[in-house]
Amino acid sequence: MRIDRDSLGSLAIVYGCSAAIIAAVLCFVHVPWLRWSLIVLILWVCVWQTAFFRVPKRTRGGTERSITSVADGKVVILERAFEDHFLHRECIQISVYMNFFDVHANFWPSDGEILYYRYHPGEHFLAFKPKASEENEHSCIGMRTPSGHEILFKQLAGGFARRIVCYAREGESVRGGEQCGIIKFGSRIDLFLPVDADIKVKVGDVVRACETVLAEL
Helix, strand or coil: CEECHHHHHHHHHHHHHHHHHHHHHHHHCCCHHHHHHHHHHHHHHHHHHHHHCEECCCCCCCCCCEEECCCCEEEEEEEEEEECCCCCEEEEEEEEEECCCCCCEEECCCCEEEEEEEEECCECCCCCCCCHHHHECEEEEEEECCCCCEEEEEEEECCCCCCEEECCCCCCEECCCCEEEEECCCEEEEEEECCCCEECCCCCCEECCCCCEEEEC
């Protein structure tokens, strides 16, 4: 396990603020049970944030035709939708929602070549709401898999997320299961696949990045 390189600054702020708060508690809170309860709570926040920004070591599941989950979380949308950024056709949309306790590092869903990347500033509605897909801040990444299929996924910021990090560069080749970025705090991934994809999940399923196969192309 390692910590995401783009999250070290955020963790430094968390640790610095926590140290200052603990110092204030030790100086000004004189009721023993309250003092130690506050200190334990602050230390728990530090541990939680460290776990939140970790990049777990994962082994990608499936075959070269398998599309694995980009993120840890729960499947909240599984439906047909028209994708008009890159594919410009009707697709199967699979959306995975990440809560505050899921790992927020994202991983490439397949080997392939990056054909399209765009960043779109926007709102910060709660990520599980349907309108978040178009109106929230998001990044769009289109890629071609080794089997020749084109897919697209979106990193969507949520109600509390204020920064999306994406490592996509048009023209680059990527490997499924390697980190492709991170979204800070509650957020969502929308994945758009060909309509003839063999879907392996259903709404409500809990999935793990790299390991859970969402579909076979």
